[in-house]
Amino acid sequence: xxxxxxxxxxxxxxxxxxxxxxxxxxxxxxxxxxxxxxxxxxxxxxxxxxxxxxxxxxxxxxxxxxxxxxxxxxxxxxxxxxxxxxxxxxxxxxxxxxxxxxxxxxxxxxxxxxxxxxxxxxxxxxxxxxxxxxxxxxxxxxxxxxxxxxxxxxxxxxxxxxxxxxxxxxxxxxxxxxxxxxxxxxxxxxxxxxxxxxxxxxxxxxxxxxxxxxxxxxxxxxxxxxxxxxxxxxxxxxxxxxxxxxxxxxxxxxxxxxxxxxxxxxxxxxxxxxxxxxxxxxxxxxxxxxxxxxxxxxxxxxxxxxxxxxxxxxxxxxxxxxxxxxxxxxxxxxxxxxxxxxxxxxxxxxxxxxxxxxxxxxxxxxxxxxxxxxxxxxxxxxxxxxxxxxxxxxxxxxxxxxxxxxxxxxxxxxxxxxxxxxxxxxxxxxxxxxxxxxxxxxxxxxxxxxxxxxxxxxxxxxxxxxxxxxxxxxxxxxxxxxxxxxxxxxxxxxxxxxxxxxxxxxxxxxxxxxxxxxxxxxxxxxxxxxxxxxxxxxxxxxxxxxxxxxxxxxxxxxxxxxxxxxxxxxxxxxxxxxxxxxxxxxxxxxxxxxxxxxxxxxxxxxxxxxxxxxxxxxxxxxxxxxxxxxxxxxxxxxxxxxxxxxxxxxxxxxxxxxxxxxxxxxxxxxxxxxxxxxxxxxxxxxxxxxxxxxxxxxxxxxxxxxxxxxxxxxxxxxxxxxxxxxxxxxxxxxxxxxxxxxxxxxxxxxxxxxxxxxxxxxxxxxxxxxxxxxxxxxxxxxxxxxxxxxxxxxxxxxxxxxxxxxxxx
Numbered sequence: 118x119x120x121x122x123x124x125x126x127x128x129x130x131x132x133x134x135x136x137x138x139x140x141x142x143x144x145x146x147x148x149x150x151x152x153x154x155x156x157x158x159x160x161x162x163x164x165x166x167x168x169x170x171x172x173x174x175x176x177x178x179x180x181x182x183x184x185x186x187x188x189x190x191x192x193x194x195x196x197x198x199x200x201x202x203x204x205x206x207x208x209x210x211x212x213x214x215x216x217x218x219x220x221x222x223x224x225x226x227x228x229x230x231x232x233x234x235x236x237x238x239x240x241x242x243x244x245x246x247x248x249x250x251x252x253x254x255x256x257x258x259x260x261x262x263x264x265x266x267x268x269x270x271x272x273x274x275x276x277x278x279x280x281x282x283x284x285x286x287x288x289x290x291x292x293x294x295x296x297x298x299x300x301x302x303x304x305x306x307x308x309x310x311x312x313x314x315x316x317x318x319x320x321x322x323x324x325x326x327x328x329x330x331x332x333x334x335x336x337x338x339x340x341x342x343x344x345x346x347x348x349x350x351x352x353x354x355x356x357x358x359x360x361x362x363x364x365x366x367x368x369x370x371x372x373x374x375x376x377x378x379x380x381x382x383x384x385x386x387x388x389x390x391x392x393x394x395x396x397x398x399x400x401x402x403x404x405x406x407x408x409x410x411x412x413x414x415x416x417x418x419x420x421x422x423x424x425x426x427x428x429x430x431x432x433x434x435x436x437x438x439x440x441x442x443x444x445x446x447x448x449x450x451x452x453x454x455x456x457x458x459x460x461x462x463x464x465x466x467x468x469x470x471x472x473x474x475x476x477x478x479x480x481x482x483x484x485x486x487x488x489x490x491x492x493x494x495x496x497x498x499x500x501x502x503x504x505x506x507x508x509x510x511x512x513x514x515x516x517x518x519x520x521x522x523x524x525x526x527x528x529x530x531x532x533x534x535x536x537x538x539x540x541x542x543x544x545x546x547x548x549x550x551x552x553x554x555x556x557x558x559x560x561x562x563x564x565x566x567x568x569x570x571x572x573x574x575x576x577x578x579x580x581x582x583x584x585x586x587x588x589x590x591x592x593x594x595x596x597x598x599x600x601x602x603x604x605x606x607x608x609x610x611x612x613x614x615x616x617x618x619x620x621x622x623x624x625x626x627x628x629x630x631x632x633x634x635x636x637x638x639x640x641x642x643x644x645x646x647x648x649x650x651x652x653x654x655x656x657x658x659x660x661x662x663x664x665x666x667x668x669x670x671x672x673x674x675x676x677x678x679x680x681x682x683x684x685x686x687x688x689x690x691x692x693x694x695x696x697x698x699x700x701x702x703x704x705x706x707x708x709x710x711x712x713x714x715x716x717x718x719x720x721x722x723x724x725x726x727x728x729x730x731x732x733x734x735x736x737x738x739x740x741x742x743x744x745x746x747x748x749x750x751x752x753x754x755x756x757x758x759x760x761x762x763x764x765x766x767x768x769x770x771x772x773x774x775x776x777x778x779x780x781x782x783x784x785x786x787x788x789x790x791x792x793x794x795x796x797x798x799x800x801x802x803x804x805x806x807x808x809x810x811x812x813x814x815x816x817x818x819x820x821x822x823x824x825x826x827x828x829x830x831x832x833x834x835x836x837x838x839x840x841x842x843x844x845x846x847x848x849x850x851x852x853x854x855x856x857x858x859x860x861x862x863x864x865x866x867x868x869x870x871x872x873x874x875x876x877x878x879x880x881x882x883x884x885x886x887x888x889x890x891x892x893x894x895x896x897x898x899x900x901x902x903x904x905x906x907x908x909x910x911x912x913x914x915x916x917x918x919x920x921x922x923x924x925x926x
Contacts, residue, residue: 124162125191127155129296133163136294140164140239140271144263145288148275150296152435153396153442156275157243158188165199165215169238169271173218176249178204179365179372179390184243185209185218186373187396205532206594221251225258226532229482232262239271245284246276246431248466248494250412254476256287257491258483277435287494301441303403307454316406316451317344321351323404323449324384328358331447333401335384338436340408340425342366343567345386352384363387363397366562368586389432396442403440405433407452411464412471424659429464430457466495473497477505478514478525478535486519511617511686512539531598536615537561544611545599554595555579556611558588560656560671569645571608571656571673609673613654613683620680620687621653621672622712630666631655634687634710639667650674654683677714684709692719694726696734700793701727724788728780731790736776742796743783749802754837755821756805762861763820766810782807820861828853828918835860835867841883845870848879848896849908852916855886871896874904889913 124130129150139146150156157180161171175181185202192199201210202218210217219227221242228234240259245252256274263270274284274291281293308326310319320337327335339345345362352360363375363385375385378398385397389409409432413424428436433450440446450457468476476497480488486506488497509515512535514525521529528538537557544553559574562584568574578585613620621631621639629641631653639658641648647669657670681688687710694703703722707715735742759767768774780787784807786799809817821842824834829850836843842860848871857867866883873879879896882888893913901909910916 123166124159125155127159128153128298129155129159132294132296133159136160136273137164137167139292139294140273143292144269145272145291146274147281147284147288147291147293148273148296149281149293150275150277151298151300152277152438153300154296154298156296157184158191160273160275161216161218161241162188162191162200164239164241164273169215170236171216171239171241172224172234172237173216173241173243174221174224174252174255175218175243176221176247176252177365177390178220179363179367180244181218181220182369182372183376185216188216188218206591221249221255222532225251225255225479226529228255228258228262229479229529233266234262234270237270239273242272242274244276245274246280248464248468250467250471250473250476253466253468253494254479257488257493258479260287260289260492261483261490283494287492300438301443301445303437303441303446303448305437305448305450307450307452307457309451309453309456315347316340316408317347317351319451320344320348320404320406323451324348324352327402327404327447327449328355328382328384331402333443334382334397334399335402335404336397336400336439337384337386337404337406339386339388339406340410341388344406344408345388348386355384357381359383361385363390365390366584366587397439400439400442401444401446403437403446403448405436405448405450407433407450407460409464412467427460429462430460431463433457433460468493468495468497471501472505473501474505474508474536475534477502478509478521478529481506481509481515481519481521482526482529486515509535512536514539531595533557533561540611540615541595541599543614547610547614548607550596550599551592552608553599553611554592555588556608557595557615558591560612560615562588562591569642569669569671570647571612571654571671573646574671575608607673607679609654609675610679610683612656612673613675613679616654616656617684617687618710619655619658620675620684620709620712621655622680623651631669632712633658634684634712636711637667638665639669641669641672645669647672647674652676652680654679680709680712681714692723692726694719694722694730696730696737699734699738701730701734701791703727703730727791728787731787731792731796732776732779734793734796735779740772740775740801742793743799743801743804744797745801749800749805751823751834751837752802752805755817755823756808758837758842758865759817759821759861762865766813768808768810770805770808822860825858825867827851829920830918831920841865841868843868843870845872847872847874847876848893848900848913849874849919851885852910852913852918854918855889855914857883857885873900874907 136146136148148156148160161173164171173184175184181202181204185196185200188200189196189198196202197209197211198213200216201214203210203223204220205223242252242256259272263272272288274288285291285293308319308323310316320339324335324337339348342364345364349360349362359379359381361375361383363372364387376397407428408425409428410425437448440448480486485491506515506519509525512528514522514528514535516522528535531538531541533541537560541553541557544556555575556571559571578588618635619633621633624630624632629648631639633639633655639655647653652675653672654675655669655672658667659670660667690705690707693706694701703719704716705719706713753770756767757770760769782804783799790796822835824832825844826832827846827850831850833844833846836845842865844867846869857869859866868881868883870878871880871882879900880888880892882892897909908919
């Protein structure tokens with residue numbers, strides 16, 4: 118019998134033997150095959166036919182179940198026989214199971230407890246190109262296990278659009294095999310949203326167009342469950358078409374219905390789960406919203422969660438390709454055609470954008486807290502990894518040097534995000550296992566509620582509202598993992614255990630804006646039932662680009678006592694002395710993180726803190742707060758002139774320089790000051806005198822004299838405020854002067870601004886001898902007609918200077 122003859126004739130079948138042989142020879146292999154070729158189903162079965170025990174790692178639970186079911190159907194069996202699967206909280210496998218499909222996250226946990234994977238021969242890493250965080254971590258851990266404990270463990274990376282060269286490098290120079298798909302051409306049409314049209318309305322309009330223009334079923338891609346619900350509502354009037362949602366949080370029966378060929382035409386409204394891991398039969402038209410939901414973290418603001426982003430060109434092409442599986446197809450894209458080229462070429466790997474607390478815990482459990490001992494596709498970024506480690510230390514999961522604690526190992530075993538695991542354990546001790554598990558099941562599923570109030574959401578789910586079946590199953594499973602008997606707590610306390618830094622207090626009476634302990638401001642949506650609460654435990658919050666505040670999506674009301682208890686690690690009491698609102702503010706402040714709980718004035722603030730506040734005030738509001746007389750201002754200009762002309766040790770006296778050494782030249786007055794009023798009484802001139810170099814202060818008046826005596830006998834002040842020192846003087850007062858005075862040890866000539874009898878500028882010169890010869894005749898001709906009663910001698914070098922500018926009668 119021909120090898121693998123029992124398997125269906127799908128495009129990947131011709132390379133099945135090559136795949137098995139390459140794994141046997143090299144231990145690692147890369148298989149690149151488009152969607153629909155059978156790589157997810159035929160390859161594991163072919164390897165099992167050769168007697169190998171195979172584990173297939175899928176990035177999503179929905180794909181895990183679908184792949185196992187499809188393989189079992191090919192064998193004519195039920196799931197749980199030769200083919201089984203495992204997802205969190207659900208297992209279907211038995212003693213005969215040779216192929217098990219598991220989620221990547223679950224296989225990470227299995228690898229942590231059994232690093233040798235003693236009952237596995239081959240691990241198939243499916244859809245590696247999607248670059249999910251758990252998948253990247255799993256690959257790194259498997260490579261480490263293979264290098265040390267299991268050199269015989271075989272690794273196969275499969276993908277539809279894999280960067281094959283890089284994958285081969287990561288897998289130690291693995292051979293790359295290709296399987297070609299039988300595909301049909303797909304025509305692209307662009308139907309962008311109309312002005313102010315929501316994306317759901319645009320997708321619904323495109324679906325109607327596809328149904329009118331094409332035969333077969335329609336597959337529409339939307340970013341999340343909320344958009345799917347709203348699009349389904351917009352298509353509710355379609356009487357001859359089945360509109361079916363498809364996402365990972367649906368009950369199994371609904372997922373299966375969307376993946377089966379029906380008797381009527383159907384419209385499948387799916388998330389990105391249908392891009393590559395699943396085959397939706399009968400599709401001849403694809404509608405693409407152009408959006409996807411991905412993990413994002415805003416470390417600075419303490420917000421982490423899911424963000425809606427534009428898809429990559431690679432993802433858009435893969436989505437469109439779903440329409441060309443069984444014949445020529447059509448793809449309707451909900452964006453302008455000219456914007457297609459602006460889409461990113463590939464999606465950003467999740468490890469670069471996601472919150473890394475869970476990854477940090479897994480690395481600590483593996484014994485390499487910083488991950489540097491591992492081989493990565495992309496290394497975890499240092500900043501987010503450090504932030505995750507800080508969170509874990511706050512939860513008691515890591516020691517100061519990054520080693521996992523016993524509590525940390527227990528948190529990891531629960532298979533939840535460490536925050537939720539902590540809420541489950543500690544919440545069970547306070548509120549009881551049932552309440553804790555119900556709240557954690559709610560927080561771990563972003564699709565079970567659109568409400569902003571945790572208590573209201575729980576009440577609806579307990580009454581059997583939408584999503585309650587799945588929520589109940591998960592609640593029961595979690596309750597079985599803990600043994601707390603507490604009865605004195607509440608649902609809100611469990612929320613706060615998960616996110617103590619998101620405890621929030623209203624900023625002002627009747628304000629919808631709250632300040633979280635982490636320092637980020639968040640706002641309740643209009644009409645929220647929580648608007649009367651003084652304190653909140655915020656479970657979910659996000660921030661739209663450009664928005665001034667984050668938005669609360671899910672929270673519970675709490676009181677101050679609960680906030681103090683659950684966020685005790687963030688509690689502090691300290692004296693705060695600072696410059697606020699234009700003056701010194703000295704208080705003893707009690708805080709929970711950034712939230713001020715109580716504040717009382719300090720009568721005797723620490724002198725060092727007071728001094729720092731005053732200096733900060735000078736930097737903020739400027740040196741103009743000091744007492745600046747005209748003499749002080751002129752003194753500053755004179756010192757500045759010498760610094761420019763002679764340099765050190767004559768000091769710079771610009772604002773920046775004076776502020777940088779204010780604590781020296783303003784003493785001792787600064788030590789006695791307590792606020793703005795005291796600063797206003799400090800003489801700036803007295804302080805500036807202290808800046809004069811002590812060994813040259815005696816020569817200051819000679820180098821930069823305040824005034825000079827002119828030939829008329831007048832003593833006139835020099836203006837040092839400009840780029841050069843200036844002497845404003847009437848022409849008649851300098852008759853007989855042949856040279857201007859020199860300043861700064863003869864280096865800088867004084868610039869004369871020669872004035873008319875009325876005090877208006879007539880000429881500017883620093884070279885009197887040249888001026889008398891060439892400039893004065895013109896000035897004399899211009900002015901003596903206007904001022905005939907004044908002295909305008911032919912030879913000013915020999916004329917008698919006079920303060921009285923009029924001739925004697």
